[in-house]
Amino acid sequence: MDDIFATPLQSGRLIQTRIAIVGLGLMGGSLAMALQGRCAALLGVDPDEETRALAVELGIVEQASSHPGEILPQADMVILAAPVGAILELLANLPHLHPGPAIVMDLGSTKTRIVEAMQALPERFDPLGGHPMCGKENTSLRHAEAGLFQGAPFALTPLVRTSAGARALAGELVVATGAHPVWLDPTSHDQWTARTSHFPYLVACLLASITPSVAAPLVGPGFRSTTRVAGTSPSVMLDILLTNRDELLAALADFQLELERLEGYLAGAASTELQQLLEAGRQRRQELLDQAEKGKGR
Secondary structure (H helix, E strand, C coil): CCCCCCCCCCCCCHHHCEEEEECCCHHHHHHHHHCCCCCCEEEEECCCHHHHHHHHHCCCCCEEECCHHHHHHHCCEEEECCCHHHHHHHHHHHHHHCCCCEEEEECCCCCHHHHHHHHCCCCCEEEEEEEECCCCCCCCHHHCCCCCCCCCEEEEEECCCCCHHHHHHHHHHHHHCCCEEEECCHHHHHHHHHHHHHHHHHHHHHHHHHCCHHHHHHCCHHHHHHCHHHHCCHHHHHHHHHHCHHHHHHHHHHHHHHHHHHHHHHHCCCHHHHHHHHHHHHHHHHHHHHHHHHHHCC
16 A cells, blocks of 8 residues: 555445444453544444443443353454454354344454465455554453553455455544554565564563573563563464564574674674674664654654
C-alpha cells in the first residue's frame, strides 16, 4: 500500500454493529471496554466461568457464554481475541458456528498463518487480520483497561477479498479505541514484529535466565525495564514464536553476527570500534522512535 498509515474513510457503521469478542482476557476485555457506547451491542465468549461472570457483572459485555454457537450468530462482527493457536481452531470451526454474513477480525500477534486460514472461510464471511501493538505481562480480564490501546499502533492486514466496507469498519473501530491503524501485508507484519516484539521477548528471557539470584540486591530500573516482557506467560508466547519461526530465526542470525562483532571488540579492548557500535545502536533506536511518533500523526 502507498501509505501504511493511511486510514480508509470511516463509514459511521460502528454504532450500528453488534460485536462478539471471543476471548475476554486482557486484549479482548480491554477492547470491549474501549468500545463501550460506540457499537450496537457487545457480546463475549470465554471458556473461564469466573471471567464470564466478571465481564457481565462489570458491564463489559451484555451477554457471555462458553459456547461460541450461542453468541456468534447474534453478531455482525466477530473478533477473535484468543491465543494464535486457538484463533486458527476458531477459524476452522467458524462456518459451523455462524450462519453469516459477518465481518471477521482477529487480534493475534502473528498474521501469515491466520490470514491463510481466513482465506479458506466461505464467501459469506468478510475477513481481515488485526494486531494491536500494546499489552501487559498480566493477561487476565482483571488487568484490562479501556485506555490500553490509546496511542498504540494497530496493524490491519486485509485480504484481497476483504470488502471496502470491512476495511472502513475496522479502521473506524481502531480509531474508536484511541489507536492508529497501520495497514500492511501479513508477511511484512511478521517480519517487523519478529524484531520489535517477539525477539525482544526471547532476549529478555535469556538475560533473566543468565542473571544469578545473588545479584538480586542490585536489580534496578535498567534490569526491570530490559526484562519486563519476560514476565509474559510462556503459554501465551509459545504459539506466537512457533508461528513466526522463520522470521525469528532470521532475526537470531543477524543478532548472532552482531554478538560476534561485540565479542571481538571487547576481547580486543577496541574502544573506538566499541563506541561506534554503541553509537550506531543509539542512533537507530532514536530513528525508530521518531518514525513511530511521526506515524501517529498521519
